[in-house]
Amino acid sequence: MDHRVYSVAGPYWAVALANQLFVGFAERTRRSFAEGISRIADQLGCTARLA
16 A cells, blocks of 8 residues: 655745735734724614624
8 A cells, every 4th residue: 555645835935925925814804804894884873893
């Protein structure tokens, strides 16, 4: 029986470059979501907050 492992990550520099694309992604996503919820709350005449 053979067990083969393949590297699908590619060259190291490609992985490092791809990781740079996600720096700050979580914070930008949370901020954008909060702004959207705030706009909806304003339209409904109520308040909203993220927990």
